[in-house]
Amino acid sequence: MKRKNLIVKRKVKKKKKTIKNLQIKKFYKKFKEIIFKNIKKEPFALGVSGGSDSMCLAYFSSIYASEFNNKIHTLIVNHNLRKESFKESKKVKEILKKKGIESKILHWKKKIPKKNIQGNARNMRYSLISDYCFKNKIKYLITGHHLDDQVENFFIRLIRGSGLTGLSSMSESVDLNKNLKIIRPFLNSKKINLKHVTENYFKTYIFDPSNDNEKFLRIRIRKHRKEMEKEGLSTDKIIKTIDNLLSANKALNFYKNKALEKHASFISKNKCALNERIFYEESGEIIFKSFSDVLSLIAAKYYPPRSKKIISLINRIKKNNFIKATLGGCVIEKENGFVLISKESNPKKTTYQLQK
Numbered sequence: 001m002k003r004k005n006l007i008v009k010r011k012v013k014k015k016k017k018t019i020k021n022l023q024i025k026k027f028y029k030k031f032k033e034i035i036f037k038n039i040k041k042e043p044f045a046l047g048v049s050g051g052s053d054s055m056c057l058a059y060f061s062s063i064y065a066s067e068f069n070n071k072i073h074t075l076i077v078n079h080n081l082r083k084e085s086f087k088e089s090k091k092v093k094e095i096l097k098k099k100g101i102e103s104k105i106l107h108w109k110k111k112i113p114k115k116n117i118q119g120n121a122r123n124m125r126y127s128l129i130s131d132y133c134f135k136n137k138i139k140y141l142i143t144g145h146h147l148d149d150q151v152e153n154f155f156i157r158l159i160r161g162s163g164l165t166g167l168s169s170m171s172e173s174v175d176l177n178k179n180l181k182i183i184r185p186f187l188n189s190k191k192i193n194l195k196h197v198t199e200n201y202f203k204t205y206i207f208d209p210s211n212d213n214e215k216f217l218r219i220r221i222r223k224h225r226k227e228m229e230k231e232g233l234s235t236d237k238i239i240k241t242i243d244n245l246l247s248a249n250k251a252l253n254f255y256k257n258k259a260l261e262k263h264a265s266f267i268s269k270n271k272c273a274l275n276e277r278i279f280y281e282e283s284g285e286i287i288f289k290s291f292s293d294v295l296s297l298i299a300a301k302y303y304p305p306r307s308k309k310i311i312s313l314i315n316r317i318k319k320n321n322f323i324k325a326t327l328g329g330c331v332i333e334k335e336n337g338f339v340l341i342s343k344e345s346n347p348k349k350t351t352y353q354l355q356k
Contacts, residue, residue, distance in 0.1 A: 016066045016067055017062060017063045017066045017067075019063065021200060023196075024196075024197050024200060024201075027189070027193060027197065028060055028063060030185075030188075030189070031060045031064070031185045031186070032060075032064055032067075034172065034183070034185040035061075035064055035142065035183065035185055036068070038140070038172075038173055038181075038183045039070070039140050039142075039183065040068070041068050041069060041070055042070065042139060042140060043070060043071040043072070043073070043138055043139075043140075044061075044070060044072060044073070044138060044139075044140035044141065044142055044183075045072070045073040045074075045075055045129060045132070045133050045136075045138050045140070045141045045142075046058065046061050046072065046073070046074055046075065046141065046142045046143070046144075047075050047076075047077060047125060047129055047141070047143060047144075048074055048075065048076050048092060048096070048103065049076070049077070049092070049206070049208070050076070050088060050089075050091065050092035050095070050205060050206030051144075051205055051206060051207075051208060052191070052194055052195040052198040052199070052205045053144035053145075053146060053186070053191065053194045053195075053198075054144045055095075055198040055201075055202050055205050056144065056186075056194040056195075056197040056198045057142065057143070057144040057185075057186070057194075058074055058096060058101055058103075059099070059101075059197060059198070059201050059202070060185075060197075061074070061142065062099070062100070062101050073104065073132070073133075073136065073138060074096065074101055074102065074103040074104070075103065075104055075105075075106055075128075075129055075132060076089050076092050076093060076103055076104070076105045076106065077089075077105075077106050077108070077124070077125045077128055077129065078105055078106065078107045078108065079108050079121050079124055079125065080107070080108050080109075080112055081112060081121060086107075088206055089105045090105070091206065092206060093105060095202055095204060095205075099201070099202065104132075106128040106129065106132060108124050108128060126176065126302070129141060130176060130177065130179075130180055133179070133180050134179055134180070138180070139179065139180060139181060140180070140181055140183055141176065141180055141181070141182050141183070142182075142183045142184070142185060143182060143183075143184055144186055144194065145170055145184045145186060145187060146186040146187065146189050146190065146191050146194060147186075147187060147188055147189055147190050147191070147235065147239065148190060148191040148222075148235075149170070149191075150169055150170055150187060150239065150242060151225070151235055151238050151239070151242075152218050152221050152222060153169045153170065154167060154169050154238060154241075154242055155221045156217055156218060156221065157169070159217070160306070161307070161308065162307060163285070163288065163307050164245060164248060164249050164252065164285065165249055165289060165292070166307065167242070167245050168242060168245040168246040168248070168249040169242050169245075169246070170184060170187060171184075171187075171246065172184055172185075172187055176302055177300065177302070190235075252285060252286065252289060253289070255286055256286050256289040256290050256293070259278060259282050259286050259287075259290050260290050260293065260294075262275075262278075263275040263277060263278035263281075263282075263290070264278075264290070264294060269298075270298060270342055270343040271298070271340065271341070271342040271343070272294050272297070272298055272340075272341045272342075273338045273339070273340055273341075274290075274291075274294065274338060274339040274340075274341065275337065275338055276334075276337050276338060276339060278290060279314070279317065279318055287314060288307070288310060288311065288314065291310055291313075291314060292304040292307075292310055294341050295310070295327065295328050295330050295341065296328075298329075298330050298341050298342065298343050299328050299329035299330050299343060299344075300329075300343075301328065301329065304328060305327050305328035309327060309328075310327070313325060313327055313332065317332070317334065317339055322334055326344055329343065329344050330342065330343060330344055331343075331344050
């Protein structure tokens with residue numbers, strides 16, 4: 001009788017990645033605390049452009065995944081905005097692969113915008129990533145937004161005349177839509193720290209030439225910040241102001257939610273009826289925030305239309321001769337004491353502004 005050879009298969013455990021540099025280890029610990037608080041062991045996605053911020057994000061995410069066995073989806077977006085876009089996407093994929101980080105390139109195949117390049121690129125990026133996450137049942141997306149982004153956003157919105165909501169800027173976690181939550185683990189970290197990690201680990205990253213192009217408002221603000229600091233307007237003071245505004249915004253959101261409970265009825269996911277009494281019973285800021293939220297929800301966009309357009313529309317609605325208008329992918333009509341807000345069937349300007 002022949003004896004059968006018994007082959008015992010052992011499960012090979014993935015080796016946990018370790019950090020030797022004590023400064024980077026301390027930085028990663030803060031990242032880990034935020035990710036564990038929000039995501040724990042759930043799968044998550046991250047967008048990687050190849051810049052120093054997102055490469056640091058990719059490195060820390062790979063360490064976290066090796067520690068907690070999360071399934072991570074590292075996504076590279078090829079916007080096709082420049083001739084070099086595809087080549088750069090492949091280069092980023094190669095750099096990540098050398099460090100054992102698998103990634104996937106998402107390609108934008110629709111119409112390429114000619115105006116508002118940075119804004120449209122952001123919307124294209126989030127549209128592709130959001131669709132991917134929905135198809136793969138991923139509930140969390142982490143991004144590399146950092147403290148310097150927070151400051152720049154504050155100045156951009158200040159220049160544009162934004163209200164409290166815009167000036168209070170980004171928060172650590174926010175719902176991109178009903179299926180996907182954004183987590184920003186680096187909001188309290190300076191860009192220089194992220195760059196240090198990337199240079200230490202990857203030794204290289206992709207430089208985006210638009211980061212030197214002064215036709216973009218963000219770049220002009222970036223270059224003027226040193227002068228502002230000389231005049232006493234330091235990063236710490238700006239962040240303190242943003243935190244105070246964020247605190248006030250949270251308080252207003254409480255009353256905004258109360259107003260929506262009282263005055264808004266969602267007939268379907270594409271239609272909402274607002275009782276006209278909201279325009280006379282609530283304060284101006286609560287009306288504005290309520291109206292902005294409804295427009296965003298109905299149009300399925302993270303960003304509502306610009307504040308001046310919303311204020312103008314609210315003023316028109318209050319007049320007796322108002323009948324109908326369109327704004328931000330929505331149709332707004334008055335009927336029997338209600339303002340009906342429904343999704344526009346073929347909005348002209350929603351191709352790129354799908355999500356944040």
